[in-house]
Amino acid sequence: MPALAIPPLASPAVPHRRRAAGWLAALALCLVAGQAAAVELSMWVMPVTNNAQRDIPALIAPWVARHPGVTVRVTVLDWESGWNKITAAAASRRGPDLLELGSTWMPAIAAMGGLEPLSAAQLAEVGNGAPYYPQLWKTTQVFGRPGIYGLPWYADVRAAFYRTDVFRQAGVDPARAFADWDSFRAALRRINGITVAGKRVAALAYAGKNDWNVVHNLAPWIWNAGGDMLTADAKRSALDTPQALQAIAFYSSLAVEGLVPSNALEKDSDILEGAWVGGDYGVIFSGPWLMRRIFEAPAGSVARANFDVAPYPAGPHGRASFFGGSNLAIFKGSRHKAEAWDLVRYLGGKEPQVRLSLLSSMMPARVDAANDPAWTARHPAYARLTAIAADGRAYPPIPAWGPLEAVYTKHLGELAELSSGVGDKYSEPAMRALIHDTVVEADKVLQEAD
C-alpha cells in the first residue's frame, strides 16, 4: 500500500514530532503548574487605617508567608466612591476575589447575587459565628432569607466622647450627666458657653446635614425611646411612631435650645471631630476612630489630656448604641474562592483582629479580641468602648437600606435646617409634617423591595 511506503521517508520526522509534542506537553504542564502556583488574590478594602495600602499587606503578611505561590493585590477604595465601584462589580460579576463591605452595604450586594454564601463546612470552621458579636453576625445575612455571606472584620460602636476638664470646671458629674436624657440636658446647659483653657466651649456637636452620619447619630435616641427605624417586618418606616417622634423631638430640641450651636449643623462629622479635639465642644458622639485622632493630636492638646468616653444617656427604654462596622466577603465571580475563604477566615481570627484594631483604632468584631488586653489596656476608653458594645444595636440587614438611608439623610438634613433657626421657625407640628414626608418616601423605597 502506498501509505506503507511512506514510513521510510517519515520515520526521521516521527521522533522530531514526538519530541516536539513532548516539549509542548512539558511546556503546557509548566504553564498549568505555574498558573496553579501563582495565584493572585485581588482584595478591595476601605481606608481603615491612615495608610491602608501599607498596613493591610502588613496585616496579611503572615498568611501570605504560609501560602507560597499566592500573592494578594490590595486595592484601597474610599467610602465616597466605593459603593459605586462595588455595585458595578456586583452587577457585572467582574470584581475582586474578596472585599470589605460596610455592614449596611452587605445585604444589598448579597441580594444582587454578588457574594458567595458560606457553606456549612466553612461556617463550622468559624464556630457558626459564635466568636463574633451577635449583632454584627446578623449583618452578614439578608433579612428574612437564609445564608451567611461573610465574617465581621471590625466594629464601629458609637459613644459620647466628653471633655473631663469642662465637666470638672462646670461642676458636673459625668456619671450623673449621662444617666438619662433629663440629666444629660441639664449637664449640657451647665457646660454650654463656659470658658476652659481660654476657649469658649459649646455644649454638644452633631452634624446636621452634608454628612453620612446623620442617621447613625439619631438612631440610638430612637431605640432608647423604644422606637425603631423600621417596623418589625421591615416593610415600613417606623419614624412616625410616638416613641420615634419623642426621640426626634428631644434630639432636635438640643439644637433649638442652642446646646448644639447652629454653626455645627452646617459642618460634617470630620470637621466637628477636629473641632472637638481642638477644644470647641464639650461632648460629641462618635466612634472608635476618634481615639486615633485624639492620640495623633499634639501631646499638650486639651482634648488628649482631658477626655473620656461614656455610653449614650439612657432613654425611657434603654441605653443602646449604634453598632456597625465592616465585614469581609468572597466575591461571587472569584476564580480563587478556596484561597479567598482561607484569607477571610484568617482575618476573622482573633490575633489578626487585635492587630488590625491596634493599627486602626477600630474595635475588633470578635468578642474575645475586643476583650484582649492588647486592646483594652491601651487606654481606659478602649475598655469602655468594649463595655458599651454590649448594648450595641445594628440596623436590620435589609437590601434596601442604602436607598432608605439616603431618604432619611435627606429629610433629617431638612430637620437640621429647621432646628437651626435659619429660615422657618422650628415647631413640633412642622417637625411632624417633615417626618410624615420622610415616612411616605421611605415606604415607597421599601415597597419596591417587595
Added chain:
Amino acid sequence: MSTVSEPGPAALAGARATPRPRRRKVDAFPYLLLAPAALMMVIVNLLPIVQGLRMSMLKLNQYTLSQFMDAPFIGLRNYRGVLFDPDNPVHAGMLGALRNTALYSILVTACSVGIGLGVALLLDREFPGKALARTLLMLPWVVPTYVVGTLWGFMWQRDEGIVNHVLVDVLHLMDHKPFWLIGGNTFFAIVIPTVWRAWPVLMLIFLAALQAVPEDLYEAARLDGAGAWQRFRHITLPALKPVIVIQVMFQIIDNIYSYNIVAMMFGKGAGYPGEWGDLLMPLLTRQSFSYWRFGEGAAVSFVMMAVMLVFVALWMRAFRRSMTDEE
C-alpha cells in the same frame, strides 16, 4: 383591460440611442480618512446614547441591576413618573431643582460673561505687568471644580469662614455673620464660586477676540468724535457678538449640567443641599446612585438632553447669522 402599453420598437431604439449618463466617480479617499473618526463617534457617543435611551425604558433599580439591559421593559413609565406623578420622589424634587437650575444658569452666565468681558476690555491695553496680571487672573480657572466646591465649603462657614470674616470683621458691611450653607443663602453659596471659576476663561476668550478687531475702526471713530461708550457699542460689541453668542450658549449648557461644586460643598454627595441649593444634576445623581433608581435617572437625563437640544436649536436659529458671520 390593460392600461399598460408595451413600449414600441421605436421607443426602444430611441432609448438605446440616448447616451447613458456617465456615473460620477466617487473619490473614496476622504471617506476613508473620515471613517476612523466616524467609527469612534459611533462607539463613544452614539452607542452610549442608545443604551441610555433603552435604560430609561427599563425598570432598572437595585433589584434588577444584575440583569442590567435585560431588566423588565416598562416603556415610557419612567418618563411619566418623573414628569407627571406627584407622588414620585424624583418628580417631587425636580420642580425645585428645575427652578434653581434655571435661576443659577441665568445668573452665573450673565455674571461670568459680564465680568469676563469687562476685565478683557480693561486688559486690552498696554500697561506694565499685563502678562503677569493676565496669568494671575486665570488662576481660579485652573482650580478643579471639585476643589472649588470643597474650598468654598470651608470659606462659607459662618464662624470660621473667611467670607464672613471679611464681610463682618474687616469691611463691617454686616452687623452679624449670616449662614451661607443653611437656608436661602445656599443659592448664592453655589452661584458665587461658579462665577469665580468661570469668568477668567471667558475673559481670555474675549481678550483674544478683541485682538482681532481692526484698530483702524477705533481711529476712524475717534476722528468722527465717538466717545468710549459709542466705540464700545458700535464697534466692540458687534465685533465680539459671534464670540459672545457662542460663549453664552456654552455657559448655559455647562451651568445646567453643573454638579461638582454643589456635590463637594454639601457633604460630597452625602446630604441634600437644601431647598435652594439643589440643582438638576445633583438630583439626578442622587436618584441614580443613592436611591438606585437608574431607569428614572436615565429618563431625567434624556428629558434634560431633549430640553438642551431644543434650547441649542432655538439659540442657533436666533443667532445663526451672528455665529456664522453671514449677512
